[in-house]
Amino acid sequence: MASRISELVIDCRDPQTLAAFWCEVLGFGVLSTDDDGAVEIGPPEGFGGLQPTLVFSPSTEPKTGKLPLHIDVNATDRDQDAELERLLAAGARPVDIGQTGQESWHCLADPEGNEFCLLRARLT
Template identity: 35%
Template sequence: MAARLHALAIRTSTPEASLTFWEDLLGWSRQGAELDPGQEGAFRLVFEASHEPRQGLNQIHVHLTSNSAPQAATVVRARELGATHLDVGQAPEEDHVVLADPDGNEFCVIEEGNSWLAGTGFLGELACDGTREVGVFWSEAIGWPLVWDEDGETAISPPGGGVKIAWGGPPLNERHGRSRMYVVLVADDLDAEVERLVHLGAAVVERREGEIGMTDPDGNEFRLRQQVF
C-alpha cells in the first residue's frame, strides 16, 4: 500500500499561539500539538517549535475557501484572531485576500464563487512552489490523481475530492534555509516504502527510529513515519 498523507507540519517560533490561531480559525479539534479536521479534510496540521528565523515566502501556503462563509467575514474573523494583511505583490484587481498568521506565515482567503475550489472544504488547497516533475511525483507517491496538468502547473486531489494540492511551476521562489512547512507521510512498511519513493525520484537525507527524512525531486523536505495504530 502507498504512503498516506498524514499531516502538514508547520515550524513556528510561536507554537502555542499558532496552534490556537488555526484551531479557532478552522474549527478543527485539538490533540496535543496537532489539529484534526475529522471528516472535513484529508490531513492534519502539526505544529513544531523552531527558533530558525523566518525568511522570504514559504514554499507552501494555505488557501481558505469562501464556499460556506463570505470572504469578508473570514477576513474579519482572522484579523480578530491575530492575522495581519500581507503584501506579496498581488495586483489591486485580484480577488483573493492575502493574510499572515501570528508567526508571519502567509495564507489566502479565496473569493466566493471560485470554480477551481468548488466542492472543497474550508481549507481547500495547499498552494506549493514546484515544478511539473514534483507534481507528478506526489501524485504517484500518495496515489492522488492529477486533476490539472498544463503549462508546467499541476494539481492533485484525493479520489473523493474535498481538497487540492497544487504546484505553480517555474520560476521557483528563492529558498532561505529549511522550509517552514513540510509534508508528513505514514506507511506500514518503511523500508519498502522508502525503496518505492526513491524509485519515483525521492532521496533519503536522514534515518531515525520509526522515521525517515527525505526530499522530493525539487529538494523539498518531507518525512516518512511508521504508521502507529
C-alpha cells in the same frame, strides 16, 4: 493505490499560539501535544480523515522571506468579506506579497508571519 497528504508540519517559534490561531481559523481542535512542545491539530474525526492535520513543531530558526508553500482557505458558512473580518479578529493580518490589488483573494499572515490566502469561493 495512491498516497494522500495526512499531515502538514510547520516549524514555528510558538506552537501553542499558532495551534490556537489555526484551530480558530479552521474549526479544528488540539489532537495531541508532544513532550518536545509540538502541537497537532485536526478536524473532529482526528488523524486519517479527509483533511490533513497540522503539526506545529518548535523551531528557533527564523522565518526568512516568502514561504515556498502556503495554505489557501475558503469560508464554509459566510461570504468572503465576513470571513475576512473573522480572520482579522482572530489575529491574521494583511500582507503584501506582490499582488496587484485585482485578485479575487486576500493575502494574509498568521501570528508568526506565515502567508496564507482567503479565497472567494465558499465551500460547503
